[in-house]
Amino acid sequence: xxxxxxxxxxxxxxxxxxxxxxxxxxxxxxxxxxxxxxxxxxxxxxxxxxxxxxxxxx
Numbered sequence: 880x881x882x883x884x885x886x887x888x889x890x891x892x893x894x895x896x897x898x899x900x901x902x903x904x905x906x907x908x909x910x911x912x913x914x915x916x917x918x919x920x921x922x923x924x925x926x927x928x929x930x931x932x933x934x935x936x937x
Contacts, residue, residue, distance in 0.1 A: 888926050891919040 898915040901907040 885926055888919070888922040891915070891922040895919040 895912075895915040895918070898907055898912045902909060902912045
């Protein structure tokens with residue numbers, strides 16, 4: 880995937896949301912939730928960085 884690919888961010892968001900639900904059910908630790916959240920935030924930051932640098936030329 881490209882670093883500016885929004886799909887990566889969506890996948891990381893879904894993984895984070897799943898980890899939250901699994902943590903509530905006692906299936907994963909808070910540490911794992913924190914790791915998924917960090918991964919999600921990094922993907923969001925990568926996308927934002929890409930969008931900031933991206934310019935359309937005529």
